[in-house]
Amino acid sequence: xxxxxxxxxxxxxxxxxxxxxxxxxxxxxxxxxxxxxxxxxxxxxxxxxxxxxxxxxxxxxxxxxxxxxxxxxxxxxxxxxxxxxxxxxxxxxxxxxxxxxxxxxxxxxxxxxxxxxxxxxxxxxxxxxxxxxxxxxxxxxxxxxxxxxxxxxxxxxxxxxxxxxxxxxxxxxxxxxxxxxxxxxxxxxxxxxxxxxxxxxxxxxxxxxxxxxxxxxxxxxxxxxxxxxxxxxxxxxxxxxxxxxxxxxxxxxxxxxxxxxxxxxxxxxxxxxxxxxxxxxxxxxxxxxxxxxxxxxxxxxxxxxxxxxxxxxxxxxxxxxxxxxxxxxxxxxxxxxxxxxxxxxxxxxxxxxxxxxxxxxxxxxxxxxxxxxxxxxxxxxxxxxxxxxxxxxxxxxxxxxxxxxxxxxxxxxxxxxxxxxxxxxxxxxxxxxxxxxxxxxxxxxxxxxxxxxxxxxxxxxxxxxxxxxxxxxxxxxxxxxxxxxxxxxxxxxxxxxxxxxxxxxxxxxxxxxxxxxxxxxxxxxxxxxxxxxxxxx
Amino acid sequence: xxxxxxxxxxxxxxxxxxxxxxxxxxxxxxxxxxxxxxxxxxxxxxxxxxxxxxxxxxxxxxxxxxxxxxxxxxxxxxxxxxxxxxxxxxxxxxxxxxxxxxxxxxxxxxxxxxxxxxxxxxxxxxxxxxxxxxxxxxxxxxxxxxxxxxxxxxxxxxxxxxxxxxxxxxxxxxxxxxxxxxxxxxxxxxxxxxxxxxxxxxxxxxxxxxxxxxxxxxxxxxxxxxxxxxxxxxxxxxxxxxxxxxxxxxxxxxxxxxxxxxxxxxxxxxxxxxxxxxxxxxxxxxxxxxxxxxxxxxxxxxxxxxxxxxxxxxxxxxxxxxxxxxxxxxxxxxxxxxxxxxxxxxxxxxxxxxxxxxxxxxxxxxxxxxxxxxxxxxxxxxxxxxxxxxxxxxxxxxxxxxxxxxxxxxxxxxxxxxxxxxxxxxxxxxx
Numbered sequence: 006x007x008x009x010x011x012x013x014x015x016x017x018x019x020x021x022x023x024x025x026x027x028x029x030x031x032x033x034x035x036x037x038x039x040x041x042x043x044x045x046x047x048x049x050x051x052x053x054x055x056x057x058x059x060x061x062x063x064x065x066x067x068x069x070x071x072x073x074x075x076x077x078x079x080x081x082x083x084x085x086x087x088x089x090x091x092x093x094x095x096x097x098x099x100x101x102x103x104x105x106x107x108x109x110x111x112x113x114x115x116x117x118x119x120x121x122x123x124x125x126x127x128x129x130x131x132x133x134x135x136x137x138x139x140x141x142x143x144x145x146x147x148x149x150x151x152x153x154x155x156x157x158x159x160x161x162x163x164x165x166x167x168x169x170x171x172x173x174x175x176x177x178x179x180x181x182x183x184x185x186x187x188x189x190x191x192x193x194x195x196x197x198x199x200x201x202x203x204x205x206x207x208x209x210x211x212x213x214x215x216x217x218x219x220x221x222x223x224x225x226x227x228x229x230x231x232x233x234x235x236x237x238x239x240x241x242x243x244x245x246x247x248x249x250x251x252x253x254x255x256x257x258x259x260x261x262x263x264x265x266x267x268x269x270x271x272x273x274x275x276x277x278x279x280x281x282x283x284x285x286x287x288x289x290x291x292x293x294x295x296x297x298x299x300x301x302x303x304x305x306x307x308x309x310x311x312x313x314x315x316x317x318x319x320x321x322x323x324x325x326x327x328x329x330x331x332x333x334x335x336x337x338x339x340x341x342x343x344x345x346x347x348x349x350x351x352x353x354x355x356x357x358x359x360x361x362x363x364x365x366x367x368x369x370x371x372x373x374x375x376x377x378x379x380x381x382x383x384x385x386x387x388x389x390x391x392x393x394x395x396x397x398x399x400x401x402x403x404x405x406x407x408x409x410x411x412x413x414x415x416x417x418x419x420x421x422x423x424x425x426x427x428x429x430x431x432x433x434x435x436x437x438x439x440x441x442x443x444x445x446x447x448x449x450x451x452x453x454x455x456x457x458x459x460x461x462x463x464x465x466x467x468x469x470x471x472x473x474x475x476x477x478x479x480x481x482x483x484x485x486x487x488x489x490x491x492x493x494x495x496x497x498x499x500x501x502x503x504x505x506x507x508x509x510x511x512x513x514x515x516x517x518x519x520x521x522x523x524x525x526x527x528x529x530x531x532x533x534x535x536x537x538x539x540x541x542x
Numbered sequence: 543x544x545x546x547x548x549x550x551x552x553x554x555x556x557x558x559x560x561x562x563x564x565x566x567x568x569x570x571x572x573x574x575x576x577x578x579x580x581x582x583x584x585x586x587x588x589x590x591x592x593x594x595x596x597x598x599x600x601x602x603x604x605x606x607x608x609x610x611x612x613x614x615x616x617x618x619x620x621x622x623x624x625x626x627x628x629x630x631x632x633x634x635x636x637x638x639x640x641x642x643x644x645x646x647x648x649x650x651x652x653x654x655x656x657x658x659x660x661x662x663x664x665x666x667x668x669x670x671x672x673x674x675x676x677x678x679x680x681x682x683x684x685x686x687x688x689x690x691x692x693x694x695x696x697x698x699x700x701x702x703x704x705x706x707x708x709x710x711x712x713x714x715x716x717x718x719x720x721x722x723x724x725x726x727x728x729x730x731x732x733x734x735x736x737x738x739x740x741x742x743x744x745x746x747x748x749x750x751x752x753x754x755x756x757x758x759x760x761x762x763x764x765x766x767x768x769x770x771x772x773x774x775x776x777x778x779x780x781x782x783x784x785x786x787x788x789x790x791x792x793x794x795x796x797x798x799x800x801x802x803x804x805x806x807x808x809x810x811x812x813x814x815x816x817x818x819x820x821x822x823x824x825x826x827x828x829x830x831x832x833x834x835x836x837x838x839x840x841x842x843x844x845x846x847x848x849x850x851x852x853x854x855x856x857x858x859x860x861x862x863x864x865x866x867x868x869x870x871x872x873x874x875x876x877x878x879x880x881x882x883x884x885x886x887x888x889x890x891x892x893x894x895x896x897x898x899x900x901x902x903x904x905x906x907x908x909x910x911x912x913x914x915x916x917x918x919x920x921x922x923x924x925x926x927x928x929x930x931x932x933x934x935x936x937x938x939x940x941x942x943x944x945x946x947x948x949x950x951x952x953x954x955x956x957x958x959x960x961x962x963x964x965x966x967x968x969x970x971x972x973x
Binding site: 143 | 623635768772773774
């Protein structure tokens with residue numbers, strides 16, 4: 006039933022560039038039925054619930070059925086809430102609708118939560134043995150906001166242990182498959198969240214992004230991934246990996262969905278003193294239907310293409326797809342120029358020093374005493390060491406060791422301090438580039454999804470795959486990744502994602518541009534073959 | 543100017559402490575020789591103090607902090623240490639104290655003797671108490687001192703190997719522990735065993751009156767510090783700093799200097815400033831116009847003795863400063879005698895009430911009417927004809943006997959000076 010050899014349901018141009026929707030310029034004479042509501046599952050659900058075309062229970066049931074059929078092949082979830090728990094919440098919503106009560110903005114929307122984000126009613130393992138069966142006593146602020154807005158948490162998605170990895174193979178529990186090709190990785194570390202949205206196992210999902218963990222899997226799975234500005238979303242309840250880099254991010258099958266999700270979880274939180282007190286604009290007003298777009302809807306927008314991201318080590322087909330996206334932006338009226346960030350290549354080593362250093366401190370709390378798995382020892386020290394030796398996987402241990410080394414007396418100046426200096430340079434260079442440009446463009450990843458196991462024993466090759474994304478975390482900026490084309494991947498096609506980077510707290514602009522891009526590019530919301538099959542059942 | 547207030551500290555802490563045996567680092571026969579050796583060395587002492595701030599809540603969450611609360615009753619996911627986590631409780635571990643705000647105050651290696659170090663710590667305790675930022679209680683662990691000690695031959699410039707001492711629960715144990723450790727190190731050094739002095743942490747054992755090895759330290763501890771990413775920096779404006787500076791109360795040293803300028807002797811100054819509550823009581827007393835020296839004497843004498851016997855602080859006794867002022871002026875003005883004053887004082891300290899009320903209630907007003915006293919003198923002389931005869935026969939010592947009888951007759955209320963004057967007149971009058 007599930008075959009990775011299935012042809013995708015999308016229109017492909019010979020160059021694998023997605024074709025612009027030409028009717029845009031004649032929208033008034035022959036309007037296409039495409040509207041924002043149709044591209045946004047969240048808005049579609051809302052409309053069909055309010056017009057009583059469907060019920061929340063039926064909707065939830067359809068997702069649960071799809072999870073049951075696809076999950077054995079994908080393994081996106083570490084935990085799926087029992088059917089009756091989900092249907093009970095849906096039923097309560099239906100009663101509200103019946104009684105004409107006010108509905109939250111995400112009423113009836115099924116959400117997947119990355120398993121390093123705390124949920125009080127479900128396990129939260131962060132993909133690690135050391136937190137096996139661990140249930141936090143509270144919801145992360147982002148989760149609480151989702152629940153308050155009527156969303157239904159469907160389950161906890163798979164990830165690389167503590168978010169450390171780029172393939173989701175680093176989970177202590179299972180390997181998640183890419184819905185476009187089950188023999189390939191979904192990317193990581195939020196691979197479960199990306200795969201779940203791609204396969205329509207849930208409507209939207211939360212991930213976390215420390216060095217690209219939302220954006221790269223979004224690109225690999227052909228969905229929209231949004232990494233907010235550092236401080237836009239509270240980190241309270243996000244199991245810390247590298248606190249100065251970690252952000253909670255959003256996955257959706259459309260820019261509008263990712264934007265609506267972001268709007269729901271954003272804002273200052275007294276439990277996170279790095280969260281910003283800036284007002285959260287209503288991103289959702291950006292999502293006009295295609296019919297309402299002018300002929301050059303992005304006229305005057307200054308787009309800088311980062312030269313350093315189109316060089317060695319980047320697949321020519323990825324480059325070709327992203328160049329195609331840039332051409333499309335030009336067609337939409339953007340003013341495109343090339344911008345150079347000479348410090349770009351320094352980001353990767355600086356990131357791995359800083360992230361590992363912070364992780365060595367953040368993960369020191371797992372001592373087997375207060376929570377998580379405990380492995381007894383003869384005395385206290387051996388209890389600690391046994392609990393950690395058996396609780397952590399090899400990638401986590403490697404990063405703890407690297408971080409411990411980088412922070413040690415005598416090495417601090419050469420590693421940690423130097424990396425901080427690089428971080429300052431990178432931040433300044435991005436600031437300068439974003440004064441001359443409204444957004445910056447790069448590929449989301451140097452390659453499309455690769456085979457499961459391909460880089461498992463070659464961490465440096467895996468780390469190299471993060472070079473497009475880590476700089477954005479070091480600079481604390483927002484970035485949006487969305488599909489821009491496909492490449493041949495043997496028996497199937499694989500999505501290519503491109504990355505738009507904005508100025509700090511300027512998610513609004515990224516969402517607007519992304520939405521227009523998506524609305525005017527045919528096939529940008531294509532679904533994997535196995536899902537297409539599912540959807541036509 | 544640095545006062546040594548160890549004497550008064552000893553007096554104060556003696557309430558809580560058992561009598562201490564003498565330092566025993568060497569046998570008695572060796573001690574004189576040992577003292578000679580000690581003179582050739584100097585000790586280098588630095589102190590690291592942890593001061594627990596008296597905040598209502600913990601530093602990084604809003605959990606309340608109360609000393610002695612039931613284990614694990616004042617905790618939340620934040621002070622538990624995970625973005626998330628109430629643990630499966632391990633009842634042997636009490637996390638109530640997790641996240642309680644501490645200041646770490648590190649001195650330069652400026653001190654040379656146990657008493658100097660203990661005085662530094664005592665002054666720090668006074669300082670935090672004057673400021674009201676900590677209760678400074680060593681028993682509860684609100685004020686904790688770890689001491690680093692090394693020795694070197696006098697004249698040598700480089701420092702010796704330093705040893706850290708923990709488990710110091712009072713200033714006097716600090717002083718004794720340091721002196722013990724100095725002697726221990728000097729003994730090793732002078733016997734050619736300097737290599738036995740190793741970088742380590744030692745514990746002070748109160749029972750044995752000695753330091754013992756707790757753990758060895760190999761090289762420098764590597765804490766691998768880096769800037770905390772979860773807590774953004776706090777920028778204090780100059781105005782804020784100035785505001786705090788201007789709102790500081792009178793600190794111990796300022797108070798000592800002021801008392802000194804007022805004319806109190808050093809012993810009085812040290813006693814009165816040692817405890818902020820005593821100092822404030824004294825300040826309130828003299829602010830109401832009480833005689834400086836009299837007020838000091840009452841506080842340091844009968845009041846201090848009562849507090850010590852009853853194990854009460856000045857804020858726990860029932861006497862307030864206003865009534866002390868009343869008492870002093872009642873004696874000075876002649877309303878009551880000093881003797882009656884003492885009696886009233888104990889009543890005031892134990893039960894409270896007012897000086898005026900007690901004088902009235904007990905009819906204690908001093909008899910200062912010469913006619914009334916004369917009547918009493920006449921009665922006593924008339925009742926004791928034999929003694930009077932002996933007096934007039936030359937046994938003048940009997941004057942004291944007559945005075946006592948008259949005082950007894952007046953129920954202690956007769957003005958003593960007036961009584962004596964009238965008695966003398968009567969005794970020397972020819973009859």
